[in-house]
Amino acid sequence: MNIKNGKELLKRCMEEGITIGEFTLRQEMEESGLSREEIYERMVDNLRVMEFSTSKGVGEKVISVSGLIGGDAYRLGKYLKKGQSVSGNVMVKAMSYALSCSEVNASMGKIVACPTAGACGILPAVIMTMKEEHQVEEEDLIMGLFASAGIGAIIAQNATISGAEGGCQAECGSAAAMAAAAVVEIMGGTPEMCLNAGAIVFKNTLGLVCDPIAGLVEVPCAKRNASGAVSAITAADMVLAGVVSRIPFDDTVAAMYSIGKSMPEALRETGIGGLAGTKTGKKLKKEIFGSKSEKSKNKMNDDTFDEKEETKDS
Amino acid sequence: MKKKYGVFDIIGPIMIGPSSSHTAGAAKLAKIARGIAGEEPVEVHFYLHGSFSKTYKGHGTDRALVAGVLGMDPADENLRDSLKMAKAKEMVVSFNEKDLGDVHPNSVRVDMVLKSGEKVSVMGSSIGGGAVEITQIDGEEISFSGNYPTLLITQKDVPGVVANVSKLLYECQVNIAFMSLFRDQKGREAMMIFELDQNIGKEILDQLKVIDCVEHVRFVPLSSNVINYPVV
Secondary structure (H helix, E strand, C coil), rough: CCCCHHHHHHHHHHHHHCCHHHHHHHHHHHHCCCCHHEEEEEEHHHHHHHHHHHHHHCCCCCCCCCCCCCCHHHHHHHHHHHHCCCCCHHHHHHHHHHHHHHHHHHHHCEEEEECCCCCCCHHHHHHHHHHHCCCCCCCHHCCCCCCHHHHHHHHHCCCCCCCCHCCHHHHHHHHHHHHHHHHHHCCCCHHHHHHHHHHHHHHHHHCCCEECHHCCCCCCCCCCCCCHHHHHHHHHHHHHHCCCCCHHHHHHHHHHHHHHHHHHHEECCCCHHHHCHHHHHHHHHHHHHHCCCHHCCCHHHHHHHHHHHHHCCC | CCCCCCCCHHCCCCCCCCCCCCHHHHHHHHHHHHHHHHHCCCEEEEEHHHHHHHCCCCCCCHHHHHHHCCCCCCCCHHHHHHHHHHHCCCCCEEEEEEECCCCCCCEEEEEEECCCCCCEEEEEEECCCCCCCCCCCCCCCEEEECCCCEEEEEEECCCCHHHHHHHHHHCCCCCCEEEEECCCCCEEEEEEEECCCCCHHHHHHHHHHHCEEEEEEEECCCCCCCCCCCCC
């Protein structure tokens, strides 16, 4: 994207009287030299994979390669049918779809990284839930995806979307911010409201570390995808009700980046700290990879959490 | 250069899980490495840095890297069977943890040995969402994204080579999207990198090879699930 930040995005959208989705699509035409139809069709390809990855795990129990996760999307799907959920159809459906994508991903199945594979459930879950629960037409879903891509590009250009660089807030946080903006645009909100929704999501996901058990994109990733989808929908509702974020979007992105940079490596996708460093986390890792420890090869500073545990044990 | 992301860097790629940086990015990076080598190596040694070295098995980074060297794209359903496929071809493969210095946490150096015995070394980083940056070729620091068909030319660092190469590209109606020049020391060897708007064929490559002071020409066609570029 040839724009600096959310502020400039807003200015351009207002000047041209267009949505963020439309602006992003036009930017892509300009930068790639491709036609509107070619770009649009490529997004349709993405939507088709999203349809597959959101539904597969609901229809059947999909189990990850390691066996650590699986079947949760299926459970939620069955629960939804009973019609007795606490948070309602929209939320339960969104959670089941997000879990499905994560389970498909962890079984080495086909997904769309959006923005990453670790966070691949959030945007598709929200988009497919909008389609089914709010009867949104495919064209509006596609434009919503373009809007979310615009938001994601600004995040990536000003901060990071990599868990190894910025923790889970950079992956699931960014995905949820993108999804929230898409929902707002689909529901007819202004570009400013879209950015507000993204800002609110970041405020609620800042500081989230990336601490996957055994380094696998499974625990806690799948449930964080479910929670990210919920976060996106709630932020969208707040904004559509007229709530405004006191901290503007660009500042929340800057905060996410600076927090990410100050996270120790053990909490950035190394599978060492946080949940991965707990007793259970380490036990699960042993069960998956056998008892051979790689610890001796690791550098001291990466092992902070392991060493604390070791001292306690001995 | 500031990072720039397009729509399909953010929504995409369509890929085989589980990790865009550790699986899809790794496959893309290794496929570019193979492209730079110009042929399938008989031996490949991966030196994994940072997060790559800690978690490569769990994310299938090993399978993805080998898949890339075998020429597979990140969305190839055969990706998960790549280790078996390499074994069937009797390709020598090794994975090693190594501190590669002050580089991105998801970095790898791919050392390849070709059938002729020639060695090619490519280093790069998976910078998130499946996007990559190639940072070194045979120890020389360079930078390109692999998002465009890429022409790599090693030359003597003397005046006129850049002009001659770009003149030829112009005459062949090849449009240059980005161009950069790297050199170690004045007057020694330099490397030019052209990121192009189209793939180029053997004919143009042969003409490039005979330009005065050009020592080595490599071309990495655009891989994977992106736009189909026309060939000139």
